[in-house]
Amino acid sequence: MSVLVSNQSYDFNSLKELLGVTDGNLASHIKALEREKYISINKSFIDRKPNTKYKITDKGRQAFKKHLDALEAVVRKQRL
């Protein structure tokens, strides 16, 4: 989600390389995000090779922001 919120879209292989995870690991996380409608999937072909791109949805963006806000709130409270 951190990656998708900072980029217009990101494809499967670039995500795999950046996060350093296996195909299966990434796929299961993506499935969970897609089930929550936090990301959208765009499958196409580039040079006859399948290429899957992911985009964050508005719902996903809001959820991510809430998550960050919650984390920061806890940190701020513990500091007082």
Add this chain to the structure above:
Amino acid sequence: MKETPEYEKDIASIRTMMERSVKFISLSGLSGILAGVYAIAGAVVAWQLVYYPRSPFSYRIETLQAKSALTWLVITAACVLVASLGTGLWLSQRKAKKHGMNLWNVTTKTLVINLAIPLITGGLFILILLQSGHYGIAAPACLIFYGLALINASANLYDEVRYLGYSEIVLGLIAAYLAGYGLLFWTLGFGVLHIIYGAVMYYRYDK
């Protein structure tokens, strides 16, 4: 509940991931320093071709008459460019390998496109100007287009590069105003500034 340090680590790793997906972090400050050195070497060659035996700090009022001198100047500039790019690529490849990352990925592709558009536009523009005999504008135009290219690519690079871009633009505008000091400003912009910013980036990110 997790302890505070855990949450702080979570936030930090989110921020890091966001940055890593957008910025080309393998750019080595050392390549900036070397590019500056090459540029100064090129400027010395250019001085030999054009100013000799006058001091490089004197004001040039006459334009270049010898076509051969112009060709040599362009060749010198091209050599400096190729040397800087080559060194930059080689050093960045080394740094990327050290971090276990691929040099060529989505981020670098975006970076190259963002850099290329102003640079190619500027390059063509300057060549056209040289064709029609507007030699005085070449050095300022180089600086300005380079600065614009850096700012265009600044989202994909460390923040220092953006400030380098601003400096180049300002220097280019001043150079355009003081048209006779073209070589001096070229040396300052491509030589001295690169060494300064390269050194800053080296100390901040490479050590």
